[in-house]
Amino acid sequence: MKKFLALLLALVMTLALAACGGSGNTPANNGGNSGNASDAGGNSGGEDTTEPAGEQVGAGKVIGIAMPTQSSERWINDGANMKAQLEALGYEVQLQYAEDDPQTQVSQVEGFVAQQVDCMVIAAIDGGPLVPVEEQAKAAGIPVIAYDRLLKDTDAVKYYASFDNEGVGTAIGQYIKDAKDLEAARAAGESYTIEFFMGSPDDNNAVLLHKGIMGVLEEYLNDGTLVCKTGRTSFDDTCILRWSQETAQQMCENYLSGYYADEPLDIACSAFDGFSYGIRSALESAGYTVGENWPLITGQDAELMAVKNIISGHQTMSIYKDTRLLAEKCVGMVNAVLSGTEPEINDTTTYNNNVLVVPSYLCTPIPVDKDNYEEIIVEGGYYTADQLAG
Numbered sequence: 001m002k003k004f005l006a007l008l009l010a011l012v013m014t015l016a017l018a019a020c021g022g023s024g025n026t027p028a029n030n031g032g033n034s035g036n037a038s039d040a041g042g043n044s045g046g047e048d049t050t051e052p053a054g055e056q057v058g059a060g061k062v063i064g065i066a067m068p069t070q071s072s073e074r075w076i077n078d079g080a081n082m083k084a085q086l087e088a089l090g091y092e093v094q095l096q097y098a099e100d101d102p103q104t105q106v107s108q109v110e111g112f113v114a115q116q117v118d119c120m121v122i123a124a125i126d127g128g129p130l131v132p133v134e135e136q137a138k139a140a141g142i143p144v145i146a147y148d149r150l151l152k153d154t155d156a157v158k159y160y161a162s163f164d165n166e167g168v169g170t171a172i173g174q175y176i177k178d179a180k181d182l183e184a185a186r187a188a189g190e191s192y193t194i195e196f197f198m199g200s201p202d203d204n205n206a207v208l209l210h211k212g213i214m215g216v217l218e219e220y221l222n223d224g225t226l227v228c229k230t231g232r233t234s235f236d237d238t239c240i241l242r243w244s245q246e247t248a249q250q251m252c253e254n255y256l257s258g259y260y261a262d263e264p265l266d267i268a269c270s271a272f273d274g275f276s277y278g279i280r281s282a283l284e285s286a287g288y289t290v291g292e293n294w295p296l297i298t299g300q301d302a303e304l305m306a307v308k309n310i311i312s313g314h315q316t317m318s319i320y321k322d323t324r325l326l327a328e329k330c331v332g333m334v335n336a337v338l339s340g341t342e343p344e345i346n347d348t349t350t351y352n353n354n355v356l357v358v359p360s361y362l363c364t365p366i367p368v369d370k371d372n373y374e375e376i377i378v379e380g381g382y383y384t385a386d387q388l389a390g
Ligand code: BGC
Pocket: 072, 074, 148, 149, 199, 203, 205, 206, 243, 271, 272, 273, 300, 301, 321
């Protein structure tokens, strides 16, 4: 009976979360600009915790969340949303950031095992060094959920909550194809120059993203409609360790001075908003001007600064990934593993981690640019018009 009541309560809470679009824990609330993990829950987390603690599904249970870094707004939002949504269900949350240092993250996860948390959610920096501690978690009976980035080479992972990562790349490639009308360019024998700035080699998402981009653009590179003057189109040649903005800027500076001294760069195919900020700086230093010779610049995450850059013309598009929704799906997985039920899953074939195919929920990424940001981002409550104007 007690179990039935707990399940009923979980269902009611889940429906309540769905009804209010992810419990109102929006980046619009936390602004995505808090540098402090413990503050990052913003003002929204506490509002939903109105149930008496004893009746809450998460009461008495501790969830360890390992996030990669606070240097990028998206992860601050992810951590804040997860924390707020779990706390609203009565869970105690330990939220840790490892500032892109894999060993720090290993130590944090070891700490979760030592404390015997009830469940762990990991957004890995580099999955490799985490494998042994994931096995320790499994041995200790602590379920592990992979958040946004797949945990590879382990059977300890139960579920995976992410976005359609190849779909992110497809959307970026498709955007370039449509915006530059590559079919018309091909028919007219015209061409555009393009350079690629891809994600971290230790992040499975980055590999899939590149695959998605090439699925659309490869044919235009092959027939000369797109010209990559550095010749760097493969993932290995364009990946940027730990998604470093500084490295992207340096790469872009080198490309512009070495290969684009006489001919402008038309397209910067960037896999991450952080890269796009670095690319912007490199272009400004090289004398590029918005409205004159500024290239098409892509991005990912629709960070606040990126959307501002889209409005001002310094970035062309980004991929909006609703971290509220991702958190909601992941919280559903936490509830399920702790109550012995099945969470919502929509993919059971794609994410083979070399040991098992991890049952996944993949959210849909949405391309945003100056034509649709108001509808998607502002009306969707992700950022307020004030935040974007500020
Ligand atoms: C995420 C992206 C993010 C990138 C850099 C990837 O794993 O899927 O959304 O832009 O990491 O933080």
